[in-house]
Amino acid sequence: MKRSLTAAALTAVLALPLALAACSSSDDSSSGSDTGSGDGKSLTIWDYESDDSAMGQAWAKAIEIFKQEHPGVTVKTESQTFEQIQKNAKIILTGDDVPDVMEYNKGNATAGQLASQGLLTSLTDEAKSRGWDKKVTGAIATTAQYDDSGLMGSGDWYGIPNYGEYVTVYYNKDLFKKYGVDVPTSFDDFTAALAKFKAAGVTPLAEAGAEYPLGQLWYQLALSKADRSWVDDYQLFKNDVDWHGDPLTYATDTIGEWTKDGYIAKNAAGLTAEDMGVSFIQGKFPIMVSGSWWFGRLTSEMKDDWGQFSFPGANLALGSSGNLWVVPENAKNKSLAYDFMDITLRPEVQNILGQKGGLPIAGDVSTITDPKVKTFTEQFQDLVKNDSLSFYPDWPVAGFYDQIVSALQSVVNGSKSTDQVLDQLKEQYESGKDDILNG
Template identity: 25%
Template sequence: MKIAKLTAGAAVAALALSACAPGSSQDKPATKPGGTVQTGVPEGNVELDLIATPESGAAMKEIIPAFEAKYPNVKVKYVDTSYEDYNKSLNLALASDTSPDIALLNVVGTSVKDGLVLNLQPYAEAYGWESAYPTGQLNQWRVAADGTTLGSGDLYAAPASFSQVGLYYNKAKLAKLGVEAPTTFEELEASLAKAKEAGETPLQLGNKEGHAAFPIQLIGQSTDGPASYAKWAFGEKGSSFDTAGNQKGAQALLDWGTKGYYSKDANGIDLQGAVDKFVNGDGVFFVDGSWDSKKIGDGLKADAGFMPFPGAKATAIGTSVAYAISARSENQQAAAAFLDFLRTPEAAKASFAQGFMPSDASTVTAEPGTLSADLVAAWNKVNADDGLIGFNNNATATMNDTLVAETQKLIGGKQDPAGFIKAVQDDWTKTHG
């Protein structure tokens, strides 16, 4: 899932390379547009195929009609697939003869290295994206020449909006416990203990899909500091997962389970199951992303609260909801125009309604005292502290699977914190050395 600002521009010439099937190798990580890059859409009727997941793509139901109204000769066909199935099948879809033109890119994985997505650097220059977006927000989708190291090199996806993973809380339950929203890790643990004593579920947690990795990462990056922590997530050579912060995070998850702060059957509950439980009053705190804020806000109404993870500096896990163009697309110019449209006020408003943040929060409004206002306040604070870090799950093509397996072992008593950290680092080392 960490989950943006943008002009028109000059033409850029680039060399075209052919796309490759997954697992193949080539001299350059991916293709660039052929010929002269132009902004806007071409003349004549164009149909674009776009694929995404239901959560990230929800805003498309409003964005697509707005784009089609601006460009009547372009029709966009939208299809979504569940998160787990989507990530497993994306490269196959991009490599097929029926490849979509535009695809949500949750994880860089091997899509760039295998030449399946278009190098967007020429379009970034033509549309002026680099001067419009904050550097850190584009860097999450920059890939070096090795095809795996993130944070530098050319751009392979364009941001639509941003997610942030932080700490939801039930305001009514906190008031009943007589405590304020925690501002430090120590206050959070004290609140968890008090909730347990009162017979509440202190922390709602669903780990069937590995989301226990979220609290571990949040504790880790708030302890180690965002700048230091980001190096590992980006795949910077010589980085290690064996840090004081990750040790603290893994141990805390284990301890919280021992103390009964979350359900014993957490490994059998998926994320949306945990959301449903939290909305129905089961849980004082819940670590989750802004993508579920609409459901949580609609369910808990005025009792729903959200904040950055407690610590000296505001920190959150997040990345942009970013879209790539297939290297096989025959409509690259129109597809790039659609990516540029994702930065417009219409697109920002549609994304914010679904719980995703625009790069510049001043482009949206939220009623004071609401969950939406909490999201904006958290987003502004995290950005002010430069505390947004990409998902650890994206560090390698296989890291998500590793984190699912290893967090389940940790919760299930079949792994200790040291073994968890070693397994995660071993996966990282296979890709980044």
């Protein structure tokens, strides 16, 4: 059973000797080159997926298989939140009592930063010997490899993804029908739909400014005015980014305008992703722009009829591989961790992901029978095929997630102008970029 780590517990953890995970160990039968120092009797896993999500159900199957193949090994799962891991991973992983394998966010500012600081185990030998490098390829592999500076796309393997993800537009079909709103096929149609809902007294967009969702909408708006070279400049530092150029100015202006127009609720600045998702599930908002990680939960919890469509008027979309399985450098049972990671790439686990809308990277789409799930999966495959996945706005530099959250809260609150917000973000971005490139 998963155990949630509360904020109070986390505070205690950071004040004490970081005793979050029981000591565990290596399994000498594994091919891992770095096996840890434990006794092979336990495996501690951290993740932040809900039990009823596609990932949660797939991981449960992987744990079941692991237990069958490792009799006598106790599996301990710790359910974290994205925010807990995002803010405290560096502090936690410098200790001796760490998980053996953990789900972690990908990108320069997260997995890349920890890899460059020596806090994650290189998986290059395991990737080659176990064939992970044959299953995880192309754009999906970009987020699994990091160079010495922590830049993604080359260097050693430090994580293994086993699913994909992307941001889409979820919509409540019942509310669209009730208010006579057509599903938009262009950006003009989309804004017209927002206006029609607002005219009927309905705030159209479920949003959350206290966590990632508003930043993802902001980045998607920027992508609607951008191309692949802009993404490479922003994410991979190929060239300098014009922070007052059309993409970012347009995105920031639009967030402000949509708040003034009532398309985004003014109290959204203080809402979490969970608040946003629950309100959409309850039928309080007709539209939610967010990630594929909500798909399974909507399927199981939402009573109203719903669907999804690509963000209109954009050739690029937020998305990438899913989160990574990483092995902390101080983990005590690395071989068991490698075995578990390997199981998550097997067909029996991958096909659960596919059937539940989890976008497997090594699954068989022909096994998907649900039409909604199959369409959802095929849309992701098209994004991969067309090289349209453009990662996430906070990835380039360390600390940028919090900066984006803070900056966009000020846009919603009306406390800062577009130029002030972009100057704030530019300063943090350029400073972080310099730290990465010049050490």
